[in-house]
Amino acid sequence: MNCRLLYQFLLAGSLFFSGTQSGETAEGSPDFETEIVPLLINRCIECHQEQNKSGSLSVVTRADLLKGGDSGTAVDLKSPLESHLLARVRDGEMPPEKQGRPQKLPADELQRLERWLAAGAPWPEGRKIDLFERTTKLRAGRDWWSLQPIKRPAVPTLKTGSQPANPIDAFILKRLEEKQLKPAPLADKRTRLRRLYYDITGLPPTLKQITQFENDTSPDAWERRIDALLASPQYGERWARYWLDLVRYADTSGYERDQEKPFAWKYRDWVVDAFNSDLPYDRFILEQIAGDELPDRSKSSVIATGFLRLGTWNDEPNDPLDYQYDRLEDLVHTTSSAFLGMTVKCARCHSHKFDPITQEDYYRMASAFWAGPIAAGDRKLLGGPKPEQLGFPDVLGWTDLSSSPAPLHVLKNGEREHPLQAVTPASLSMIPELERPFTPHPKDADTSHRRLQLARWITNPNQPLTARVFVNRLWLHHFGEGIVRSPNNFGFMADPPTHPELLDWLAAEFQSGGGTIKRMHKLILMSRTWQQSSLHPQAKEYQSRDAGNRLWWRAERRRLDAEALRDSMLARTGELDLRRGGPGFRPAISAAALEGLSTKSKAWQASPPEEQNRRSLYTYSKRGLLPPMMTTFDLCDSTQSCGKRDVTTVPTQSLAMLNNEFVHARSETLAREISQATSEPGAQVRQLWERVYARPPAAEEKTLAVRHLVVQSAHFQKSQQQAASTSSTEMTPNELALASLCHVLFNSNEFLYLD
Numbered sequence: 150m151n152c153r154l155l156y157q158f159l160l161a162g163s164l165f166f167s168g169t170q171s172g173e174t175a176e177g178s179p180d181f182e183t184e185i186v187p188l189l190i191n192r193c194i195e196c197h198q199e200q201n202k203s204g205s206l207s208v209v210t211r212a213d214l215l216k217g218g219d220s221g222t223a224v225d226l227k228s229p230l231e232s233h234l235l236a237r238v239r240d241g242e243m244p245p246e247k248q249g250r251p252q253k254l255p256a257d258e259l260q261r262l263e264r265w266l267a268a269g270a271p272w273p274e275g276r277k278i279d280l281f282e283r284t285t286k287l288r289a290g291r292d293w294w295s296l297q298p299i300k301r302p303a304v305p306t307l308k309t310g311s312q313p314a315n316p317i318d319a320f321i322l323k324r325l326e327e328k329q330l331k332p333a334p335l336a337d338k339r340t341r342l343r344r345l346y347y348d349i350t351g352l353p354p355t356l357k358q359i360t361q362f363e364n365d366t367s368p369d370a371w372e373r374r375i376d377a378l379l380a381s382p383q384y385g386e387r388w389a390r391y392w393l394d395l396v397r398y399a400d401t402s403g404y405e406r407d408q409e410k411p412f413a414w415k416y417r418d419w420v421v422d423a424f425n426s427d428l429p430y431d432r433f434i435l436e437q438i439a440g441d442e443l444p445d446r447s448k449s450s451v452i453a454t455g456f457l458r459l460g461t462w463n464d465e466p467n468d469p470l471d472y473q474y475d476r477l478e479d480l481v482h483t484t485s486s487a488f489l490g491m492t493v494k495c496a497r498c499h500s501h502k503f504d505p506i507t508q509e510d511y512y513r514m515a516s517a518f519w520a521g522p523i524a525a526g527d528r529k530l531l532g533g534p535k536p537e538q539l540g541f542p543d544v545l546g547w548t549d550l551s552s553s554p555a556p557l558h559v560l561k562n563g564e565r566e567h568p569l570q571a572v573t574p575a576s577l578s579m580i581p582e583l584e585r586p587f588t589p590h591p592k593d594a595d596t597s598h599r600r601l602q603l604a605r606w607i608t609n610p611n612q613p614l615t616a617r618v619f620v621n622r623l624w625l626h627h628f629g630e631g632i633v634r635s636p637n638n639f640g641f642m643a644d645p646p647t648h649p650e651l652l653d654w655l656a657a658e659f660q661s662g663g664g665t666i667k668r669m670h671k672l673i674l675m676s677r678t679w680q681q682s683s684l685h686p687q688a689k690e691y692q693s694r695d696a697g698n699r700l701w702w703r704a705e706r707r708r709l710d711a712e713a714l715r716d717s718m719l720a721r722t723g724e725l726d727l728r729r730g731g732p733g734f735r736p737a738i739s740a741a742a743l744e745g746l747s748t749k750s751k752a753w754q755a756s757p758p759e760e761q762n763r764r765s766l767y768t769y770s771k772r773g774l775l776p777p778m779m780t781t782f783d784l785c786d787s788t789q790s791c792g793k794r795d796v797t798t799v800p801t802q803s804l805a806m807l808n809n810e811f812v813h814a815r816s817e818t819l820a821r822e823i824s825q826a827t828s829e830p831g832a833q834v835r836q837l838w839e840r841v842y843a844r845p846p847a848a849e850e851k852t853l854a855v856r857h858l859v860v861q862s863a864h865f866q867k868s869q870q871q872a873a874s875t876s877s878t879e880m881t882p883n884e885l886a887l888a889s890l891c892h893v894l895f896n897s898n899e900f901l902y903l904d
Contacts, residue, residue, distance in 0.1 A: 186278055332678070512572040514576075
């Protein structure tokens with residue numbers, strides 16, 4: 150035996166027999182907790198856990214490591230540097246390839262592993278390593294920031310300038326102060342009011358409303374306007390739309406047949422009413438997940454469970470039993486994304502690659518829905534409970550089809566034909582303090598009561614995710630970006646919060662206020678941060694230092710979304726129908742958009758014209774045929790939860806505004822109305838500016854607009870003469886000229902954007 154091997158043998162033996170297992174560490178050995186545990190968590194334990202261990206090898210405990218696996222002994226304590234485990238690591242076989250790419254251990258990690266094995270693999274007695282016990286460079290652990298208890302931080306005190314009254318401003322200004330930046334000045338009253346109306350109602354203010362506000366010098370003018378708008382029915386319609394994006398709302402099922410979901414619109418109306426009545430957020434959650442299981446169950450709470458029925462639905466899947474698991478995935482994903490901001494569905498086939506969510510966690514959560522329309526053991530796919538099972542007629546809702554469903558098993562690699570252990574229905578394990586199994590249903594219950602227990606876990610006052618995720622959604626829709634800019638993901642792959650203390654303060658404030666949403670709106674809207682201008686005197690310098698505006702040194706300039714754009718055109722022409730609720734209307738869709746549909750004559754029948762001027766919220770949402778005008782302006786895909794819509798700037802948007810029949814119809818309607826009121830070009834221009842922009846035209850604008858009317862009127866008169874048109878319904882040259890000017894205004898940045 151050479152000297153090196155003799156040294157290794159003596160070293161390993163002495164360590165092994167002198168208390169290695171009790172946690173003693175030899176001089177020169179890597180520190181187990183800070184150097185070895187992160188290595189094992191990052192590189193080994195994902196595949197070598199106690200359950201479903203690859204090659205039958207587990208590295209969770211020292212005994213497991215020394216026991217080895219299918220290939221025999223993994224660690225040879227007599228010749229540790231010749232161990233089979235180390236040989237495979239050196240050869241690059243371990244860790245295994247990922248996505249076809251070698252994952253060879255870096256030199257410093259290999260050296261650390263060698264030193265540890267040479268020291269006899271010292272391991273504290275009784276120490277058991279958990280894949281998710283701590284955050285590492287590669288994944289989040291249970292110590293991840295979003296999983297920690299919400300603790301209200303102290304409101305910062307500024308060193309320079311006066312202390313703001315609104316705590317939001319204190320958090321924002323403190324960070325700006327630290328970076329030696331100053332916020333933008335307040336936006337002017339007109340800009341602020343226009344922004345406020347769109348934020349709360351999704352509709353523009355009129356010239357009269359703007360003038361009244363500009364002339365109101367009372368100190369509470371702003372607060373009173375906020376209160377009035379939050380009390381308006383249009384508030385619920387605006388904010389319901391954001392929630393409908395989250396829960397993948399549509400009126401049809403998707404897939405080839407795309408059949409209608411009867412009475413889905415009642416869920417939409419329930420969401421509108423919930424926002425307008427300021428339903429506490431915990432109740433808002435409970436009714437949607439388990440409204441049929443609540444002690445005070447009502448028709449309204451059962452309608453709320455339509456949340457669980459909104460997903461796509463294939464009534465003729467290739468394999469009905471496999472498809473049941475796809476539907477479970479949809480329910481797990483939508484519920485966890487909307488309420489918790491976590492991507493639990495990623496753990497269907499294996500423990501989550503980045504977040505502390507085990508594969509068993511996925512099936513634990515899925516078991517809450519297992520007793521419903523996807524009940525196990527049935528060879529055919531179930532469409533859902535019948536109205537008599539819900540207890541109310543004409544409702545698209547959810548209730549369990551069995552109070553004692555068959556056990557749900559973890560599936561190896563997510564494959565139905567390879568079941569593993571049965572799961573005990575329970576909450577997720579990522580927050581140990583709140584982890585608990587679900588108790589059996591009451592003896593006289595018709596349902597499993599698992600969804601109610603899941604909902605109560607989500608709404609537990611000590612649940613750290615629920616409030617954080619929701620206040621971040623409020624911030625996103627008020628400011629254009631969230632404090633966490635990945636609103637549906639608060640895990641390891643999330644964008645870090647720009648102001649973590651502010652996020653926690655808002656979450657704590659939301660909880661202490663009983664989960665009332667309107668109160669949080671008002672708090673944000675009263676802040677100076679929200680009211681600041683999008684223009685900054687030092688914008689060029691600040692842009693170079695904080696291009697993403699993560700410090701909120703100015704307001705973001707924002708384009709109207711698809712619904713606000715359509716509704717604004719109808720509002721400005723005076724055509725907007727503010728009737729609320731009921732079945733959705735079907736807008737007219739051009740023949741070109743129907744080309745290629747196999748049953749285009751039956752695929753879409755537009756509603757009568759008098760029905761088509763309702764708010765965009767009430768558009769009938771057919772998954773296979775969304776209105777082209779709306780999708781052009783980034784209407785979201787309704788097949789999965791959408792926390793934040795894409796905002797694009799593409800040529801098709803300009804083309805749509807220039808050529809779309811709806812836009813032309815609005816221009817013509819407004820032109821006819823103004824032409825009937827006055828024939829004088831200057832007066833027409835003034836009325837047009839006041840209607841579309843809610844302000845009078847500037848002198849130069851008026852001059853150019855009048856010139857436009859004169860030139861275009863002559864052009865249209867010549868065109869009509871050449872065509873020898875005698876139609877009594879055709880617009881006059883003057884009306885056509887005014888319509889073309891209206892079209893210009895509808896295409897302008899002043900109409901399309903909020904400053």
